[in-house]
Structures are given as structure tokens and as C-alpha cells.
Amino acid sequence: MLLADLVATSQAVSATRSRKAKAEALASALRQADADELETVVAYLGGTLRQRRTGLGWRGLTDLPPPAGEPSLGVSEVHEAFEAISAIAGTGSQALRRAAVVDLFGRATADEQAWLRGLVTGEVRQGALDAQVQEAVAAVAEVPLTSVRRAAMLAGSTLAAAVAAFDGGEQALAAIGLEVGRPVLPMLASSAPDVGAALHKMRGAAVAIDAKLDGIRIQVHRDRDDVLVVTRSLDDITGRLPEVVEIARSLPAERFVLDGEALLLTEDGRPRPFQETSSRTAQAGGGVVAPYFFDVLHLDDRDLLDEPGHERLAVLDALVPQRHRVGRVVTDDLATAEQFVADTLAAGHEGVVVKDLAVRYEAGRRGAGWIKVKPVHTLDLVVLAVEWGSGRRQGWLSNIHLGARDADGGFVMLGKTFKGMTDEMLAWQTDRFLGLETSRDGHVVHVRPEQVVEIAFDGLQRSTRYPGGVALRFARVLRYRDDKGAHEADTIDTVRAMA
DNA sequence: TTCCGACAGTGGGGTCGCAAT
DNA sequence: ATTGCGACCCCACTATCGGAA
Numbered sequence: 082m083l084l085a086d087l088v089a090t091s092q093a094v095s096a097t098r099s100r101k102a103k104a105e106a107l108a109s110a111l112r113q114a115d116a117d118e119l120e121t122v123v124a125y126l127g128g129t130l131r132q133r134r135t136g137l138g139w140r141g142l143t144d145l146p147p148p149a150g151e152p153s154l155g156v157s158e159v160h161e162a163f164e165a166i167s168a169i170a171g172t173g174s175q176a177l178r179r180a181a182v183v184d185l186f187g188r189a190t191a192d193e194q195a196w197l198r199g200l201v202t203g204e205v206r207q208g209a210l211d212a213q214v215q216e217a218v219a220a221v222a223e224v225p226l227t228s229v230r231r232a233a234m235l236a237g238s239t240l241a242a243a244v245a246a247f248d249g250g251e252q253a254l255a256a257i258g259l260e261v262g263r264p265v266l267p268m269l270a271s272s273a274p275d276v277g278a279a280l281h282k283m284r285g286a287a288v289a290i291d292a293k294l295d296g297i298r299i300q301v302h303r304d305r306d307d308v309l310v311v312t313r314s315l316d317d318i319t320g321r322l323p324e325v326v327e328i329a330r331s332l333p334a335e336r337f338v339l340d341g342e343a344l345l346l347t348e349d350g351r352p353r354p355f356q357e358t359s360s361r362t363a364q365a366g367g368g369v370v371a372p373y374f375f376d377v378l379h380l381d382d383r384d385l386l387d388e389p390g391h392e393r394l395a396v397l398d399a400l401v402p403q404r405h406r407v408g409r410v411v412t413d414d415l416a417t418a419e420q421f422v423a424d425t426l427a428a429g430h431e432g433v434v435v436k437d438l439a440v441r442y443e444a445g446r447r448g449a450g451w452i453k454v455k456p457v458h459t460l461d462l463v464v465l466a467v468e469w470g471s472g473r474r475q476g477w478l479s480n481i482h483l484g485a486r487d488a489d490g491g492f493v494m495l496g497k498t499f500k501g502m503t504d505e506m507l508a509w510q511t512d513r514f515l516g517l518e519t520s521r522d523g524h525v526v527h528v529r530p531e532q533v534v535e536i537a538f539d540g541l542q543r544s545t546r547y548p549g550g551v552a553l554r555f556a557r558v559l560r561y562r563d564d565k566g567a568h569e570a571d572t573i574d575t576v577r578a579m580a
Numbered sequence: 581t582t583c584c585g586a587c588a589g590t591g592g593g594g595t596c597g598c599a600a601t
Numbered sequence: 602a603t604t605g606c607g608a609c610c611c612c613a614c615t616a617t618c619g620g621a622a
Binding site for chain 2: 100136171173175204206207208209210211212213271355356359360362363364446447448449470471472473474479480496497498499500542543544545546547552553554555556557
């Protein structure tokens, strides 16, 4: 199969908004693929390379050679080229990598170059990724979609599920189960503004409320002496968390899979800021990053994924000592729930996760069974500049620069945000900020600091990037405030007092 | 007919290691 | 020694489609 066929498919997928039509287009490309190139085709249709890291990014793909006039590259040929490039990563030979890139891209047409660049940077943007590919795989292999999805979650890979579906059909898919030592996509939580709303969504069902720790999500597999620790994206970080490995080995069982959070604590048991856990997790030394578990997926040849939450928690409590579990309360009473939230926040944690005790462990899903609740802070800030958007925001001013007032009438930048804007707001702010424009610098439009915006955020973090030494975490727009002038915006002193 | 779950897209700040300067 | 890039950690939010209610 030619790369050009894949690029044409991707263009057809982009051209329609119908998800069914997208899946149809993906399926017809799958039907054309030879058996020996199927894995590459599945990966590429889903917008991902088969290599975890290539050392290439947007910068490494500027200054490309002139494109070829006619398409000639085969799909497998492209995969082999990226294999070679990936092998160079880590050897330190930039010149070799550059030569390989020039060779590959020099054989690609202009369309193919652009598409390959998107593939490398993860910006294929065809309105279809894993989920649509799974749909196409199910259609072509003539197996139920639910079987493909389930296998993909349990194998931690759509590619593995696709291979099973094509090789052995529904039987092969069904044979993919939870395997100790093979990471599973973690279950995720949806969110609610407060515990009252979360409990309401549970419709009176019995719930467990867990403390939400602000660390690194970990999945820990142990098979006798073998321990594997992976992150939310299933990266292996076993070597960086020796304390977690030790604790896993100390638990009274031979084989298990645990879900939890790794977190750096101070001597007195207070959680350290996320930045410190992150730093300590990226290297060794400098304090103990301990695990705090909240779920168990497998214990000594017993799969627990399909057991209800209350059953899994009973197993967890029997396996893991309390000092390595997250704080938890089981209740259906709002006042008890609110008290637990207050206590958890007072202990320095990020928030809570409300969990329906009846639901199974839905690997890879952001289900309604788990709902996170975190407190939100707000500030009235002034827009200092705006950036032109890309993709569906092309032609709109999108990403806004935020500043707090300082003592001598100036402003201190605290970060940027593009979140929380409706299309209507994007249209309005494009017009508004062009009216306030003072100068341009690349894709940045500087404006007179007159527009006040109410910003929600999760907290403040230490910053070396911004002049005030602090930055907003997860900033998003709530609304523009036309009832306030810039002189009434919050000050950097107010911000520092919050930190 | 309306509602809502799941997806994809659009980017944010911070951390590290590594190579080029 | 400093800087820029790539790869991952943590993410929130809106628009949209299509099946569920």
C-alpha cells in the first residue's frame, strides 16, 4: 500500500463530519492493506507512529528537502525509515538522524510531507483517532465493536486488539484478558463542581469518597519478585520509583495489579506540591515518593475488573496497609461527605473523587462512575496580548495573555489560557482585541491593557517563566467583565497572598 | 423529539535529559 | 554555562455526532 493512499484516506476522513462516514473511509483503507503492513496502517490511520519516541518534533521537521513530484513511498517503507530514526535517538548522532529525515521526506510528495509531519507531531487532525479506528477494525474483521474496545483497553493498545481481531476474530479478542505485567488503560473520572452535585449524579447510590492526591498516577503490577510500575500513559517508570517497588514486594500476596498515586510527602506527612513530586519522579534521590493505592484489579489469579467497587475495596483493604491507601469515607450523607472534603483539603490534598460502589473497573473509560471534585479559585485579570488560533480556531484570536495589576500601574503576566471560550466568545474577542491592538510580534497581537476577564484556576505554582514568580494552574475563562475597568482588576499582591 | 455519553481538538505550565551554541 | 527541543507529567473546556431515553 502506498503512503499516498493513506494520505488520501486521511483527507477523505477530514472532509466529512459524519463519524460513520469517517469510519467507513478508514475501513476501506484497511481492506486495501496487505497482511504484513496491517499494523502500520492501523497505527497511521489512528494518527500515531509505531515508535514511542523518534527524537523528532516540529522543529526537527522544518527545512525539509524539496518534495517529490510523484508518490512512490510504501507504507512499510515509511515504518522502516522511522524504525531507523528511532534507533538513532539516544546515540547522539544528530547528523545521522538529519540524513535519515532528509532521505525519507525527500521521497515524499508535498501532501505526504505535510501529513508525515502531522503524524510525527501528533497533529493529524482528521477528526478521528483511536475510537474511529476501532470502529473500522470491527467492521472489516466482522467482530462486535465492544469486543475490539474491551481488548484494546485490556491490552493497553488498539494495535494489539486489531491484530487479534484480524488474526483470530472474536475468539482471539475474547482471549485477551487482564495479564499481570501487561499495563491496562486506567479508569478516569468525570468531574462535578461540588460533592453535592456529584452525589446527586449518583442518584442516592452508596458511594466511596477518596482523597484526590496531586501526584503521579501509577499502576503497579507484581508477579512474585517482578514489579512493574507504569504511568497513566503506560510508560514504564519502575526504575525511578524504588520505594514503590519495595512496598509492592512487601505486600502479602504473589500476584496483583494495583491502581494508585505516587506522591512526595514532607516529614510530617503533608503532601508536597505537584512540581516537587514531578521532579523527584523524573530522577532518583531527594525524598521518598510513596504509593497511595485506591483500587485493585487483580489478586492471586482472581480478576477483579468486573467486580463491583465495594468488593474491590474489600480486597484492597485486606491487601494494602492503611498507610499506603488513600483516605476514604463511605457514606450517602451530604454533611458527612462535605466534612470529609473539608478535612481532605485541610490536609493539603487536591480534592476528592466520588465513586459509585456498584460500578466495575472500566479500563480506559471516563465514566460517570467516578466523579472528581476540586475547589476552584477565581481572579479578575487584564488581557495583555492575544495569539492567533490554529486548526478550527484559525482566523480567530484565541489564546489570551493574562496579567495582574502591580503597584505602579503596570501589569504582571501570570500565564495564558484558551479554555472556556465558546465560538461566540471567540468571535467577540477577535473583534474586541483587534480594536485594542497596539503592535504585532509573529502570531502575537499586543493590546492596550483595558479588557478585564474573570479567570478560574486550580491553584498557583512557582514559575521561572513569568516575572512575578508565580503562574496559574489550569487557567480558564469564566466571562469577560465589562462592568470592571482595568484599574479594578486583582493585584499581584492579592495573588501572592493566595499562594 | 430531546438528552446525554463519548470523542476530538485546542492548547496551558512544569519537569527532565540531551545536543548545539 | 546557557538555550532550545523533545518527551512526559499534570490538565479544562467546547462542539459535535449519534445512540439512548
